[in-house]
Amino acid sequence: MGKTKGSKRSLVLQRRETVVSYLFLLPALFFFVGFVITPMVMGILTSFTDASLANGNQGTFIGLGNYARLFKDPVFWKSAWNTVVIVVVAVPTVTAFSLWVGSAIYKMRSGARSFFRCVFYLPVVTGSVAVVVVWKWMFDKYDGLFNYIINAFGGKGLAWTGDAKLALWCIILILFTTSIGQPIVLYVAALGNVDQSLVEAAQVDGATKLQVFWKIKWPQIMPTTLYVAVITTINSFQCFALIQLLTSGGPNYSTSTIMYYLYEIAFRTTKEFGYADAMGVILAIVIALFSALQFKVMNGGTTE
């Protein structure tokens, strides 16, 4: 008798806890559902229609028409290729480089450590617009710093962002400077948390520095490496402000990425929202696949 009464009471309590929890969640859910989930669903639905500015965003259902068109669009393929180049170059470079900086500075005195951490984080804080405008000046054909230096050494100035072969590399260089800040902070924290007793034990046994790094530290910072790889992948796929401000995808689409082409279609040229949304869906799927792949490869790499 007492037992049933107790469970009934706990059921009431449980229900009460659920109601209270949802009240706590309500404000966050309002913004999340309203301005993240809703547009996501809208985007997926619109990608199956021919909505555009011309028909007042009132598209009719055309099935997989937009997706079929994407596969035949040479600009899309060029943009996809550029996106892959950016990701494939930027992710390993950023990861390796931030790991190097992280391991070089994490043992320093706290003042020096914060100084370097700050310096490498600076381009992130400065914001992509301010960063890009100053780089654009440095890349300038006539008044730019880089051509001045080349000329001073007797070389011939380059067109930099105006050169179809070079422009993408200019973008990758700026992307690199704005990407390594966060990974360095993460690596400094992770390396600081490495179990020192294991390191000391290995040193007593006569392990070299390199051995200590690969056999002891590397497995322990694996979760951080994975996280760094995933966020850098997402950031590189989304690289947009740099391109829009520096080259507008040019010359001749040599720096257009999927994200940039999506923007151009939706807001600049034909304003076909359905077509742009189809690109967005593809981009989201590709990013999800890349992230999943990284999880798989890196988790397979550790022997746990």
Next chain:
Amino acid sequence: MADKKKRVTPYAVVCIVLLIALAIFFIFPLYWIVTGSVKEKSDIIIKAGEAIKWFPTTISWDNFARLFKTQTDFIVKMPLAIRWLFNSVFISVISMLLTCITASLAGYALAKKRFWGRNFIFSLFVCAMALPKQVILVPLLSEMNVLGMTQTTWGSLFAVIFPIVGWPFGVFMMKQFSESIPNEILEAARIDGAGELRTFFNVAFPLIKPGFGALAIFTFVNSWNEYPLQLVMLTSSEAKTIALGIAGLQSEMSNDFGLIMAGAALAAVPIIIVFLCFQKYFTQGITMGAVKG
């Protein structure tokens, strides 16, 4: 190996030299913005056979004077660029406040309460976080158009703020912080008869304060620099942020580097000062946001 205490290996020397070279490379653009903004036109143009001006020969405020020339009416008559700066501050401050409130409440509930649908909601948050924010730009604009938010200046500012607040990173971060609240303390408060809200504000909140600070500064800096969303939502010149304003200057007068650098300095310097003041919290925020284990 004569001096065992101070072993300076060649590798360590190379490391330090490379680090310093890189640090200069990373600071240089900022230096170039700030000095460029006070350079005279003759210092900016590179003449054949002459050395580049590494430092401004004279400090000239002419670039800023030209930047502030366009006036607008907002409360009082003020330069349009100051209005842009105000818009940036407004977006950052309101996003920060709303994110902190909603995320700390939600993070606390997800970490400390057991309720029906908890796992589902949490996985939804995490999945959304892994997806790129920018792919929802196009439908987001349609949604804001339907809601009528893009018609007015204030409406469009909020059209930038709401999606930032909705982004689940804050909830995720505050959940991580809230995990560290000891259950015994919450239990004790309940036994003492404190209501849910009182428990949250008087007991839980003081314990997650550092997380609150980290999230606040993180959201502030990120919304200041949230360029794509601003670009799509803020179309009238009154509604522009300082970042958008400079982007506009650059496309209109791309060779007036002095003017553009003055704008860039106006955009970058305030946020860098904020960052340097709250640097400690910032580092914490980044590390707490990372998935552990």
